Amino acid sequence: MSMNVGTGGTRTIYAAERRARLGERHRLAGGARAGSAEEVADALVALHGTDPASVFLAVGARLAGRNGPVAAVERALYEERSLVRMHGMRHTLFVFPSALAPAVQASTTEPAAVRERAMLLKHLAAGSTFGVEWLAETERLVLAELAVRGEVTGADLGTAVPVLRSTYVYGPGTRQEGVQSVASRVLRVLGMEGRIVRGRPQGTWTSSRFRWAAAAPHPPWDPAEARAELIRRWLGACGPATEADLKWWTGWKVTDVRQALAAVGALPVTLEEGTGFVLPDDLGPVPEPEPWAALLPALDPTPMGWQARDWYLDPEHRAALYDRSGNIGPTVWWNGRIVGGWAQRPDGGIVHRLLTDVGAEAGRAIGAEAERLAGWMGDVRVTPRFRTPLERELAGPA
Numbered sequence: 001m002s003m004n005v006g007t008g009g010t011r012t013i014y015a016a017e018r019r020a021r022l023g024e025r026h027r028l029a030g031g032a033r034a035g036s037a038e039e040v041a042d043a044l045v046a047l048h049g050t051d052p053a054s055v056f057l058a059v060g061a062r063l064a065g066r067n068g069p070v071a072a073v074e075r076a077l078y079e080e081r082s083l084v085r086m087h088g089m090r091h092t093l094f095v096f097p098s099a100l101a102p103a104v105q106a107s108t109t110e111p112a113a114v115r116e117r118a119m120l121l122k123h124l125a126a127g128s129t130f131g132v133e134w135l136a137e138t139e140r141l142v143l144a145e146l147a148v149r150g151e152v153t154g155a156d157l158g159t160a161v162p163v164l165r166s167t168y169v170y171g172p173g174t175r176q177e178g179v180q181s182v183a184s185r186v187l188r189v190l191g192m193e194g195r196i197v198r199g200r201p202q203g204t205w206t207s208s209r210f211r212w213a214a215a216a217p218h219p220p221w222d223p224a225e226a227r228a229e230l231i232r233r234w235l236g237a238c239g240p241a242t243e244a245d246l247k248w249w250t251g252w253k254v255t256d257v258r259q260a261l262a263a264v265g266a267l268p269v270t271l272e273e274g275t276g277f278v279l280p281d282d283l284g285p286v287p288e289p290e291p292w293a294a295l296l297p298a299l300d301p302t303p304m305g306w307q308a309r310d311w312y313l314d315p316e317h318r319a320a321l322y323d324r325s326g327n328i329g330p331t332v333w334w335n336g337r338i339v340g341g342w343a344q345r346p347d348g349g350i351v352h353r354l355l356t357d358v359g360a361e362a363g364r365a366i367g368a369e370a371e372r373l374a375g376w377m378g379d380v381r382v383t384p385r386f387r388t389p390l391e392r393e394l395a396g397p398a
Contacts, residue, residue, distance in 0.1 A: 011283050012270040013240050015311035019336025020286045022312065025237055026062070026302050028333065029289035033064035037072040038082050041097050045233050046104075048299040049085050049093040051385040053206040057297035060376060061369075068376030070205050078200045085198045085210075087112060087191065090251040103229040105194050106221035108250065113192035120185050127169035130182070138163050138186055143195065143214060151199040151211040158183055187212060194218050206382055227256055228263035232279065238305050240269050240276035248307035273308050293365035294333040295342050295352070295373050298384035298391070303328045303338060313338045317355050320390040329388030334362045342370065343394035344382055350374040351394050 023029035027043050034040045040059045041047055047055045060069040076083040081098055088094040088104045091112050096104055124130040141161045146152060149160070158165045170180045190196045197215040201207035221229075227250075234249065235241065241249075246257045266277040296302060303313070313321075314337075321341055322328050332340035332352050339362070342352035350370045354363075384391060 010268060010270050011278075013276065013278075015272055016288075017286055018240065018271075018311055020288050021239075022302065022336050023289045023292055024286070028062060028294045028302070029292040031290060034062050035064060037063075037069060037076045038097065041076075041083055041095060043237060044301045045096075045100070045230075045237050046088060047095040047301055048304060049095045051297075051299055052201065052208050053382045054297045054299045054384075055095050056205050057373075057382070058300050060373070061294050061296050061300075066372055066375060070376075074200070074205065086194070089249060100230075100233065102218040102221050103226040105218045106223050106226035107230050108227075108252070109192055109194070110223075113189065113194075116192050117189050120189055123170060123185075124168055124182070127172050128166075130166070130168065135186070138166075138182070139190060139195075142186065142190065146196060146212060146214040151213045153202055153209070153211050154183060154187065157187075157212065204380065206380065224259060224263070227252065227260040231257070231260040231266075232264045235264070235266060235277065235279050236282070239278040239282055240271055241306060242271065242274055242276050242308060245306045245308060246277075249305065272311065291335055291361065291365065292333075293362060293369050295350070295366070295369045296331050296333060297382075298329045298386060298388070299327060300331070302333075303331055312336055314356065320355065321388055323386050323388050325386065327386035327388070329384055329386070329391040332366055334358045334366065340366075341388070341390040341394065343391045344377070345394075345396055346381070346398055348374070348377070348379065348381065350377075353390065353394060 024032045025043060027034045027040055034043065037059045040062045047058050049055055056069050056073050059073055063069055063072070073083070077085065077095070083095050084098045084101050085093065085095050086101060086104065087109050088096065089108055121132060121135065124135065138161070142157060142164065145157060145160045152160070164183045164186065166182050167179050168182060169177060171177045187196065191198065194215055194217065196212050198210040199213045200211055202209045202211065230250070231246065234246070243254065243257060246261070247254055250257065261277055265280045267280050267283065269276050269278055269283070303309070317338065321331060321338065330342045331338045332342055332354065339356050339358050340352055340354040342350060344350055350373050352366065352370055383395070
């Protein structure tokens with residue numbers, strides 16, 4: 001692929017080259033497939049963790065061979081702890097490489113944790129007699145119990161620490177008024193502060209009922225340095241990207257995004273939608289990979305990686321593939337474009353629908369990916385947490 005330089009000397013990167021970068025760097029092209037769950041997470045920076053099944057499906061779509069990802073992801077998350085599930089960008093749950101977790105904590109999670117604690121204390125003050133001292137003592141008891149017992153379910157914690165089963169009135173005097181347990185709020189704050197971590201779920205790999213364990217404190221990072229590290233990693237995986245893409249993905253203030261771009265020496269390039277940025281050593285041309293197909297899950301980090309998506313998604317297909325909150329459903333890809341959607345039926349069958357004509361070669365490759373996915377999923381049934389119109393239609397009645 002040749003290098004394009006505009007009249008002002010700025011490198012121009014067209015949509016076709018961005019799609020070539022995506023195929024290689026997101027481990028989707030055939031020759032770029034990964035050998036481990038850690039390689040996938042490292043390549044993508046973060047795996048959306050709101051829906052637990054999406055983590056496994058995202059890794060499975062990028063592993064070489066026909067073996068499924070379940071054993072590899074569980075080993076990384078729960079035995080070796082080379083991956084960690086924690087809150088990150090936009091107040092959302094992700095799975096990160098453990099080595100990146102301190103930068104995420106300092107740049108993104110810690111400010112959100114401060115707001116979360118303040119909100120919890122505000123709600124407790126409005127709907128109960130509990131305050132700062134009560135919360136501190138409850139947290140001390142929880143941490144002491146985890147130190148003794150290791151991984152513990154939320155229910156078992158409530159039995160061992162009865163005060164955790166206390167309730168408060170949420171929204172007193174409003175239409176939302178109702179009695180709520182403090183347990184989930186307390187555990188959420190401790191988790192966001194990095195003092196506890198989600199462990200192995202109580203059920204299968206599709207379950208979101210996690211056990212909890214005490215966590216070793218993250219090494220301290222200067223927040224500005226942490227933001228620069230996260231931007232460096234993200235541009236390496238997803239560059240070029242616009243300032244708006246970065247602000248959306250991180251959830252930071254625009255001033256923080258600009259400072260981080262300057263800190264890593266990011267260089268401007270010309271994109272079809274405006275000015276983008278790449279790392280200073282990433283201006284070279286990228287060769288076109290071999291044709292590739294992929295079936296990616298709901299909330300996969302690739303389709304959720306950029307705010308501006310027209311270079312890989314036909315705007316006419318958005319309504320079928322996204323829900324009203326902007327969450328994407330399962331997608332079918334061909335050579336860096338979203339060309340359809342897929343779903344799993346109640347009988348376990350993987351079905352897909354193409355929204356554009358991609359030809360016979362693509363049809364065969366997509367069919368092979370569907371067969372590979374069905375092969376490792378076996379008897380497991382997955383329903384996305386955020387369902388989209390096409391996924392619902394393809395899945396059919398329960």
